[in-house]
Amino acid sequence: xxxxxxxxxxxxxxxxxxxxxxxxxxxxxxxxxxxxxxxxxxxxxxxxxxxxxxxxxxxxxxxxxxxxxxxxxxxxxxxxxxxxxxxxxxxxxxxxxxxxxxxxxxxxxxxxxxxxxxxxxxxxxxxxxxxxxxxxxxxxxxxxxxxxxxxxxxxxxxxxxxxxxxxxxxxxxxxxxxxxxxxxxxxxxxxxxxxxxxxxxxxxxxxxxxxxxxxxxxxxxxxxxxxxxxxxxxxxxxxxxxxxxxxxxxxxxxxxxxxxxxxxxxxxxxxxxxxxxxxxxxxxxxxxxxxxxxxxxxxxxxxxxxxxxxxxxxxxxxxxxxxxxxxxxxxxxxxxxxxxxxxxxxxxxxxxxxxxxxxxxxxxxxxxxxxxxxxxxxxxxxxxxxxxxxxxxxxxxxxxxxxxxxxxxxxxxxxxxxxxxxxxxxxxxxxxxxxxxxxxxxxxxxxxxxxxxxxxxxxxxxxxxxxxxxxxxxxxxxxxxxxxxxxxxxxxxxxxxxxxxxxxxxxxxxxxxxxxxxxxxxxxxxxxxxxxxxxxxxxxxxxxxxxxxxxxxxxxxxxxxxxxxxxxxxxxxxxxxxxxxxxxxxxxxxxxxxxxxxxxxxxxxxxxxxxxxxxxxxxxxxxxxxxxxxxxxxxxxxxxxxxxxxxxxxxxxxxxxxxxxxxx
Ligand code: ADP
Ligand code: MG
Numbered sequence: 257x258x259x260x261x262x263x264x265x266x267x268x269x270x271x272x273x274x275x276x277x278x279x280x281x282x283x284x285x286x287x288x289x290x291x292x293x294x295x296x297x298x299x300x301x302x303x304x305x306x307x308x309x310x311x312x313x314x315x316x317x318x319x320x321x322x323x324x325x326x327x328x329x330x331x332x333x334x335x336x337x338x339x340x341x342x343x344x345x346x347x348x349x350x351x352x353x354x355x356x357x358x359x360x361x362x363x364x365x366x367x368x369x370x371x372x373x374x375x376x377x378x379x380x381x382x383x384x385x386x387x388x389x390x391x392x393x394x395x396x397x398x399x400x401x402x403x404x405x406x407x408x409x410x411x412x413x414x415x416x417x418x419x420x421x422x423x424x425x426x427x428x429x430x431x432x433x434x435x436x437x438x439x440x441x442x443x444x445x446x447x448x449x450x451x452x453x454x455x456x457x458x459x460x461x462x463x464x465x466x467x468x469x470x471x472x473x474x475x476x477x478x479x480x481x482x483x484x485x486x487x488x489x490x491x492x493x494x495x496x497x498x499x500x501x502x503x504x505x506x507x508x509x510x511x512x513x514x515x516x517x518x519x520x521x522x523x524x525x526x527x528x529x530x531x532x533x534x535x536x537x538x539x540x541x542x543x544x545x546x547x548x549x550x551x552x553x554x555x556x557x558x559x560x561x562x563x564x565x566x567x568x569x570x571x572x573x574x575x576x577x578x579x580x581x582x583x584x585x586x587x588x589x590x591x592x593x594x595x596x597x598x599x600x601x602x603x604x605x606x607x608x609x610x611x612x613x614x615x616x617x618x619x620x621x622x623x624x625x626x627x628x629x630x631x632x633x634x635x636x637x638x639x640x641x642x643x644x645x646x647x648x649x650x651x652x653x654x655x656x657x658x659x660x661x662x663x664x665x666x667x668x669x670x671x672x673x674x675x676x677x678x679x680x681x682x683x684x685x686x687x688x689x690x691x692x693x694x695x696x697x698x699x700x701x702x703x704x705x706x707x708x709x710x711x712x713x714x715x716x717x718x719x720x721x722x723x724x725x726x727x728x729x730x731x732x733x734x735x736x737x738x739x740x741x742x743x744x745x746x747x748x749x750x751x752x753x754x755x756x757x758x759x760x761x762x763x764x765x766x767x768x769x770x771x772x773x774x775x776x777x778x779x780x781x782x783x784x785x786x787x788x789x790x791x792x793x794x795x796x797x798x799x800x801x802x803x804x805x806x807x808x809x810x811x812x813x814x815x816x817x818x819x820x821x822x823x824x825x826x827x828x829x830x831x832x833x834x835x836x837x838x839x840x841x842x843x844x845x846x847x848x849x850x851x852x853x854x855x856x857x858x859x860x861x862x863x864x865x866x867x868x869x870x871x872x873x874x875x876x877x878x879x880x881x882x883x884x885x886x887x888x889x890x891x892x893x894x895x896x897x898x899x900x901x902x903x904x905x906x907x908x909x910x911x912x913x914x915x916x917x918x919x920x
Contacts, residue, residue, distance in 0.1 A: 265334035267430070267461060268296040268319065273328035275314050275484075288314050289484045291328065296463065297492060298429075301456035303464045303472035306481035312465045313358070313434055315481065319463065320353050320432045321345045322834055322913040333513045343838045349913075350379055350836020352513060354423025356433035360415040361831050361917065362407040365537060368394060368418045369403040375425045375835040377530045380523030393421040397451070413444030420451060422835065430461040437471055449474050527841045528848070535849040538821065539856070549817040550857035552810025553893050557861025559803035560889040561881070562868050567796020569879035574789035583752045584617075585650070586759055587779040588766070589744040599775035601741035602766075609765050610747060615758035617750045618646045621728050621742035627735060629724060630696035631683040638679060639723040640697055642731025643746075648708075650748055651720075658691045658706030666727040671734060673702035677710040678721040695724070700734040702726060755780060804892070810857065811896030818850050818904035829908050830916030843909035850901020851894060858893035862886055 273292040279285030288311045296302055306312050317323040318330065321337055330337045332348065340348065354375075355361075362371045372390040381389070394403060397417040407415055416436060423431050433452065437445035449471065456462045456476070464475055472478050480488035539546050588610075590599045602621075611619040622643045629638040641647075645663045648655060661672045673695055675683070684690035690704045711720045732739055749758040759778050766776050822829070829842055837845075865886070872879050 265331070266295045267298040267333055268294070269329075269331040269334075270294040270318075271329040271331070273318060273325045273330060275311070275318060275323070276326040287326075287484065289318075289325075292484075292486060294479065294486060294489075295492075296461065298461055299456075299459055300492065301452070301462045301464070301476040302479060303466060303475035303477070304479045304481055305466055305469060305472040308467055310481045311484040312467070312481055316432055316434050316463070316465050317914045320355055320834070321349055322355075322917070335513075343840070346378075346833065346836055346838040346841075348513070349834060350375055350426055352430055354420075354426070354428030354431045355834050356416070356419050356423050356431065356436050357834075357917070358435040358438055360407070360412075360419045361827070361834070362415055362418060362422075363828050363831055364407050365534075365541060365828075367404045367406055368399060368410065368414075371407070371418055372421045372425055374530075374832060375422060377526050378523060378832075378836040378838070378841055379426050380520050380526045382522070383526075383529075390421070390425065393424055394418070397421050411444075413440050413447070416440060416444070416448055417451075420448070424455075426836070428455075428460055430463065431455060432463050432465075434465045435467065436464065437466070437468070445471070527837070527844060531841075531845040531848040532852070534845060535852045538849060539853060545817060546853060546856075549813045550810070550853065550860065552806055552813045553854055553857035553896065554810075554861040554864060556803055556805075556807030556810050557858050557889045557893050558865035558868060559806065560800055560892075561862065561865030561886050562872070562879070563796050563799040563803055564885035565865075565869050565879040565881045566872070566877070567793050567800070568882055568885075569877070570792035570796065571789050572880050573878045574792070584749040584755055585780075586747045586749065586755065586762065587744050587777075588747060588762060589777055589779075590741055590775060591777040593773045593775040595773065597773070597775075600770050600773075602745060602776065603741065606766060606769055607742075607745065609769060610745070610762060613758065613761045613765060615749055615754040615761050616747055618650055618746075618748040620644045620646045620650050620746040620748075621744075622746060623728065623731055623736050623739055623743050624723075625736070627698050629683070631694075634683070635696075636682065640731065640735060641723045641725045642728050642736060643725065644728050646748075647725060650746055653711060653720075654709045655706045656709040657689065658704070660706055660725075661727050666729050669730045669733045670727060671700055671702045671730055672705045672727060673697065674706040674708060674725040675704060676708050676719075676721045676723045676725070678719070679724050680707045682722075697724070697726065698735045702730075807889075807892055807896055810893070811854075811900040814850055814853055814857075814897050815900035815904060817853070818846060818901050819907070821849065822846065822904045822908040826908075826911065826916045826919040829911055830913055830919070833911070833913040834917060839909040842911075843905050846905030846908050847898065847901055850897045850905065854893050854897025854901075857897075858890040861893060862890055865889070 275289040376386040627640040
């Protein structure tokens with residue numbers, strides 16, 4: 257019988273709907289709904305009444321698409337709900353339904369207004385519009401003064417009204433209310449019922465679930481449920497076919513629902529912002545827990561940064577030494593030959609022969625040992641460096657005051673001494689210009705003719721600034737009398753390219769002069785320093801690796817805390833899903849939390865790393881920060897959060913709305 261006012265397919269049509277719980281994992285299967293046939297038209301005000309345990313809540317979860325039936329069909333506006341995927345169901349819940357739960361189900365950490373806004377967040381309503389609507393709804397429900405109160409600061413009746421406001425936030429075309437007056441005193445109960453009356457008058461479809469017959473009588477149609485079967489139905493409310501036709505905004509016909517799961521970019525942006533906000537709030541709420549979790553990441557990031565900086569510092573220091581000593585330096589010293597027997601000494605003639613080689617620029621014989629040096633009444637063991645006149649040139653070192661001795665003075669065994677900068681300060685504290693004064697080295701008087709420039713700490717292990725320098729031959733004659741040959745000879749090749757040919761030439765020349773025996777060793781400063789640099793660097797790298805392991809441990813800490821958060825907030829997840837959050841929204845929310853936590857940890861780690869590095873610099877440890885290392889450690893920390901946060905987040909997103917809602 258089709259007329260002009262034909263409303264099309266009914267809003268809700270249930271055909272033989274059954275729901276069975278359990279049946280797997282040992283629990284016996286219990287059928288709670290035994291084939292429900294029910295039709296509800298848009299604009300009806302229906303009460304479903306039944307005693308406790310008769311299956312009312314189960315039916316409501318099925319009606320609200322929070323759960324799937326075990327058998328039978330549910331046609332919503334003519335469309336079989338079983339064919340919709342999770343996202344389409346989320347969208348349907350968000351656009352069609354407004355839930356008023358028995359236990360209010362407000363998010364405890366959010367204010368009244370924020371709770372009301374949640375469904376609009378996932379619908380992509382712009383922030384200001386959302387806030388205005390939430391405030392207007394709360395004001396209409398008499399909660400204008402309670403916008404910023406958290407649920408625990410509200411009475412039961414007030415919480416119930418907040419949840420009603422939330423149900424209306426996205427329009428609430430179908431309001432599904434489970435025992436809305438169950439936990440309220442009679443006055444609050446009456447107020448809430450009056451509200452549903454108004455909503456029904458305004459064209460909302462209201463489905464009210466109650467065990468209270470008196471409450472049910474307020475509705476315009478009463479359906480009685482007993483042990484999972486409909487045992488009574490007062491019949492469809494005739495009024496909704498007359499006054500409320502297609503003209504009513506809320507009594508919309510079947511054609512006005514969208515079933516596809518696509519989302520606007522606004523919704524995604526809104527959800528992301530919401531995720532950031534809640535993530536920040538959660539982190540602040542659990543400060544101690546967050547801080548403890550972050551410790552691993554903070555330590556990891558900080559130590560990676562410091563270790564790599566120490567390694568780089570060591571490397572650059574060696575490079576600097578190469579710079580001051582030059583890459584053209586070779587060392588020669590006498591050594592017992594591998595063929596056995598004693599080594600013959602490196603003589604003056606040997607040195608002259610080496611100096612004559614075309615690949616060689618300078619030859620510097622050196623003897624050095626700590627000797628007692630006396631000035632007036634004070635004496636002190638001082639390293640006395642006896643070397644040729646080429647010492648400043650070979651060491652790329654300048655004389656600050658006075659002069660250095662010459663080769664002629666060396667050959668004449670002149671008793672002259674040049675002081676290192678610290679040695680000068682030590683022996684002549686009151687005399688900034690000690691030139692011409694005397695110093696007793698061993699048992700001989702030496703005249704001070706100069707003071708070297710300050711060399712600083714980067715010049716190697718020995719402190720050259722604390723030494724005194726005397727001519728090689730005078731040293732041998734007057735101080736190191738028993739010594740027949742230099743401790744070692746520093747040889748400077750003409751160019752870096754000459755180093756290897758020079759080494760070969762030295763070997764040839766000395767071997768020929770020593771009767772064919774190789775009773776000497778040749779070292780290459782560049783190679784030695786580079787090997788040392790490699791050792792130090794690989795050590796720092798290993799320490800960096802240990803630090804990276806602590807990053808992973810930190811990541812596991814993040815996973816642990818996220819798993820705990822998911823468990824703690826399962827009900828919140830259920831609430832968000834019931835009000836229209838998709839799985840991807842939930843996934844995103846927990847991922848954002850994990851990433852925010854690790855971002856914070858990474859930032860604190862970088863700060864501590866820089867602070868520790870600063871302290872090391874202040875205590876003269878050579879370290880060099882590398883931007884790559886800092887960025888790398890930071891990115892690693894965040895990646896750790898992503899990787900280890902993913903599992904808990906996915907676990908949260910996979911929860912069924914009903915299961916999540918009913919968790920404790
Ligand atoms: P009502 O809301 O009418 O009090 P419910 O729909 O909550 O009834 O429950 C109906 C029956 O289904 C009860 O016997 C209850 O024990 C059972 N039940 C409800 N939820 C579950 C569940 N998740 N697992 C197993 N049994 C359930
Ligand atoms: Mg119930």
